[in-house]
Amino acid sequence: MDFDLSEEQAILKQSVERMLERHALPRGGRELWRDISDMGLTALPFPENLGGLGGSSVETMIVMEAFGRALVLEPYVPSVILGGACLMHGASLQLRDAFIPGVVDGSLKLALATAEIGSGFSQTAIETRAIESAGGFVVTGRKCVVLGGDEADWVVVSARTGGGAGDETGVTLFIVNAASEGVTRQLYRTQDNQGAAEISFDGVHVTREHIIGAIGGGMSVLSRAVDTGIAALCAEAVGVMSRMHEMTLDYIKQRKQFGAPLGANQALQHRAAEMFIALEQARSMAIYAAIMVAEEDAGNRGRGIHAAKAEIGRAGRLIGEQAVQLHGGIGMTSEYPLGKYYKRMTMIDLTFGDADHHLAELARKGAMVGLL
């Protein structure tokens, strides 16, 4: 057992950090995406025989933590992690050959469209329908808050081909060209300045060849992709939290009030210590997510991911809110970078279900008995 970075991992971390330093906050835009691709990060999680680097969940964790610390806004998770996981774990060989090279070299962007109005955090309570038709399916429905959906060339969309709202079976995944007839997008930025879209599918024709996974069996692919995405977000969140904690320490050491640094107040010292404890616990759970996401047993993997996301959300909220509180007024201003991290953290919590949701799901599945 060894929690230190290997030599290669240390080099990866350093290179990513150095590359990111060349871009200014907020870190987004075409050039950053090019640098990310040029460095091979878009190739990271794919196997070598498909042009990837064969990185494991540990390498993803290292990159995502660096992205979190640098507040990267580019759609790495939507395209490479989520889109990539759908392709890797469910797509036919033809689809892989068709899409992975583009994702690997960064020229093609994917997004995952699952949430709907009324679906809450459930992946199965959806109303988007796909009805069989000559040579394929016709997809109709409306997807909300598709992260990276503004720039995506292709969108993986979940739709019901059978069963009723809430059923585990009967969900099918389709990969749809965003320029297809019947696809309309409303583009916007999220609270934390990511690109996103509402996407409507109005009788969009999709061929059978563009189905990912089995017809009606999309949930096994989707849940694995979402688990993989959550593990990546957990690592990103640790990067975000660690920066908020550092900024807070710097601020209370340097800011003087009543003739002494704010940090001389024992109450604030203890708060900073509590934030530190939460950060270290969150870091441990991001590691746990990286362990569990590699589990083949879907039930155990899911419970492990629930546990990690719940802890990350709880810690992130504590650290974010207290970082603002300890900064006072300056922490409330949009000019000061802290707020951007705080908003990013809050949005990570809301993505794929907040801490309360994951705690409830974990409980519904019997809590953590028997988990590694």
Next chain:
Amino acid sequence: MDFDLSEEQAILKQSVERMLERHALPRGGRELWRDISDMGLTALPFPENLGGLGGSSVETMIVMEAFGRALVLEPYVPSVILGGACLMHGASLQLRDAFIPGVVDGSLKLALATAEIGSGFSQTAIETRAIESAGGFVVTGRKCVVLGGDEADWVVVSARTGGGAGDETGVTLFIVNAASEGVTRQLYRTQDNQGAAEISFDGVHVTREHIIGAIGGGMSVLSRAVDTGIAALCAEAVGVMSRMHEMTLDYIKQRKQFGAPLGANQALQHRAAEMFIALEQARSMAIYAAIMVAEEDAGNRGRGIHAAKAEIGRAGRLIGEQAVQLHGGIGMTSEYPLGKYYKRMTMIDLTFGDADHHLAELARKGAMVGLL
């Protein structure tokens, strides 16, 4: 609106406090009970035409807070509050005439036997049964943790005469002589040194005249009695908490460490402030319980009482645990009085359902919408 004591109320409070000061901690025993009766406190909640003093829930609150501050162990709540409420709100005129004078003058002690193994905090999930028989009923079952059950002359016991476990209807209340054939008691003290008993009813014959409330309709009487008891416990808890808070303040002001009083630590100052806030919020909710317990609408009354007990439990746990924490080792010793208050507070929380139970019940009933 006026939250100050009236002149009469102020006198009541003073007299009770003075009387209690004449008894040493732990405050229990025959002489204390005689003083409580002699002062008329056993007569307090009963109407004047039955020899009582006609006190309202406010007077009960005043007395119970004083009892809490003084850590009174005598079975005032079981006999006067719970037993009294059963008699007042459900008993026939004959039963009232038979029992109330004895309760009023302190010569007769009652107890309320409802909990069972397996009932959790539910009043309806009981297995004790009463089967109709010549001229009355035959009661069989086992009741747990009957507070005051060790000294009670008569016991009000809940039993099923119809319906199944968990049904609201079909529960009947009987008042049973503790010396009846078939009644056996296992006597003990609780963690906080109250007298209590496990009571078994093995084919105990009870006449129809000893039924309180309607056959099968005991829950309306019982829930009112329990609500009344909880309101009294809330006030007692405020007395307990206020003493714990005072003792903690005294201790951290006086105890020196590293050359300064413990109370010079800002972290402890803030903890003491948080305890103070919890205490004042709890005091407000004990007042709320005194308001709501007088509500005729059983649903609103019950929800108000749930809210009060949940807040009291939460605040009591915080104050109790932090009082021990701030005292350090000395707070863990049985010789120092703090621990007795802490244990009393913990037992109040567990009596008739802890904070979590009442919060869940309140949620199940729609939370607080429309309450005063």
Next chain:
Amino acid sequence: MKLTLDPQDLAFREEVRAFFREQVPAATRRTLVEGRHVSKDQMVEWIRILHAKGWAVPHWPAEHGGTGWDPLRQYIFLEELQRTPAPPPLPFGVNMVGPVIYTFGNAEQKARFLPRIANMDDWWCQGFSEPGAGSDLASLTTRAVRNGDRYVVNGQKTWTTFAQYANWIFCLVRTDLQVPKQRGISFLLIDMRSPGVEVRPIVTIDGGREINEVFLTDVEVPIENLVGEENKGWDYAKFLLGNERTNIARIGISKFRIDRIRELAAGQMSNGKPLLEDERFLEKLAAIEIELKALELTQLRVVTEEAKSGEKGRPSPASSILKIKGSEIQQATTDLLMRIMGVHAMPYHAEPRPGSNEANIEPADAAMVAPNYFNFRKVSIYGGSNEIQKNIIAKAVLGL
């Protein structure tokens, strides 16, 4: 003890409730329900409606337009107003500079300013905080130098709420450098249209434009705009800050927001049924409602005690409880409101550009829930942070 409202007070509550129900302009109410900022025009319109009824400055002395209500009725009035919801009167005029003027100002100042505050002819803002002086207000450095019949003022104020709308600002300025910091401060009224006054917006993390920096460069202020005595400004500021705390718990706003939470939760689905029927959600809501009910009674205890003691405007140090718990509850409700909307809270709904026909992002009800959550982090910071309030409780109440 009388633990419930008297019939007269109940009747009074019905009266103000009915008035708000009928008189608050529908669009203004809607703006508040949706968590948006009311415009300057909406605010002025509403205050004039209140003023026409004689309720714009209820707590002022009768000779200046007050109603003579006791603290309990003032509390009932404000709670009902907040719960409607209607825009609360801007504190800077009616709670801050108004009382300072009628208590410490001269006859001319009273005649000149008070009626215009009550009718909102003037929009006041507060010039206390400075970049270098946070909680340690008295370390302010804005200078006012006497030059004939004027002061020349130089310095910078910050966190100035709605300075962009204001035509007057009341400032603490340093008039004597030779004495301990509290003793060299004066209280000046400054016309925002004076040359040398510059307002720069500070955008907050929610994207809002409530607060500003105010730069004062060689601003000339006539000496008749000095309130009370020179170098006594700290006393007036302390008086003013004491008043600021009276309605700090914001019970009514939290009650309104709980109504709103129920409304939105009824429309959000979770596991196939409305969130409002989900017991776990209801437990979270109930936990907040319990704290709010307790705080309401705590507030009423403070208010009725104030009414009895006659010490109006000098709330007990225990009112720090109201600030701490009140802000915790406001933050818990804005947080819950955001979480109800789940992923729908994520889009940033930019203000529609004039003439734009861009569609709303659906559900529109979700537009402000995240910004409101972010914005309400301020309530545990401003007006003396919750940490400062705990210091006050520890020292002034607990004797630590």
Next chain:
Amino acid sequence: MKLTLDPQDLAFREEVRAFFREQVPAATRRTLVEGRHVSKDQMVEWIRILHAKGWAVPHWPAEHGGTGWDPLRQYIFLEELQRTPAPPPLPFGVNMVGPVIYTFGNAEQKARFLPRIANMDDWWCQGFSEPGAGSDLASLTTRAVRNGDRYVVNGQKTWTTFAQYANWIFCLVRTDLQVPKQRGISFLLIDMRSPGVEVRPIVTIDGGREINEVFLTDVEVPIENLVGEENKGWDYAKFLLGNERTNIARIGISKFRIDRIRELAAGQMSNGKPLLEDERFLEKLAAIEIELKALELTQLRVVTEEAKSGEKGRPSPASSILKIKGSEIQQATTDLLMRIMGVHAMPYHAEPRPGSNEANIEPADAAMVAPNYFNFRKVSIYGGSNEIQKNIIAKAVLGL
């Protein structure tokens, strides 16, 4: 990074797990499962079983009976032991005075004391705390005055765990009054059977008799019982207290208690079904399990780092996290265990009197849940309270 255990470590874990499963006496295990105190005889019996296997003092140097396990294996061993549950070796001998003796003691002391510690021929207790010195340990006042070949010791120690069973006590005593407090302290080993040693029990709020006061009145101690140099005792104490923190998180004990919670919750009914199927209960349990899982990984990160750096016994200041979170989790589990039992937690189950045939109060499983809850308040107090731990993090880790 290798985030999971190596096959060899997994095999090691299986080995110790099997050993505990087979070798812990059933009655001793039952005593621990029920939350009762193991007797002196049970403890000695068990430690001798461990010693026979060569596992009584795994972390000691090989020449004194240690196993040579790296910190990870030591951790696995202790976690499995706690989880079984089996009685953990008493720290006073094996973790405190033992390492002080083999590090700072002379050859005679090593030969005389170490084998007896490993085989539990001696029962050691700790004489550090005094009534006037809580967290400020160095302000102790127990005096030792040299008189020929003996010291004469006078003073009082307190919070002395299991002094009633002990035949030896190691004490910090003041040997020089003229120097700053840390520099006049010596480390003495005192035979409890010496005249002038008196033990008085301190009953704790749970009714337990774990701790004691120890009065030392003109106790004569041969100078050969001085460890190391006179007046250097504070250095040895700091060394000792550093060791004390290695297993402070008590992951294994919390894992055992969570097993116990599940076991009891399966038998308790709530609204007509077993509590173990109640989602609200499971949520509370899951919240604790998550924190515990995180802490386990935090602990493993500390342990593997220790293994790499080779700095055994000198845990990083971040190990204060282990103390704080570990105690919070222990308190959360004892609290939940009590709440599962509801009203049945209320009876005080007195120890049955000898020869009594009084029936148990049912359910017997509830007997110790409230006392254990009360008793475990100590874990956030002793060994440096959680407040002290936060001071340490703030200063040593965060540089505040």
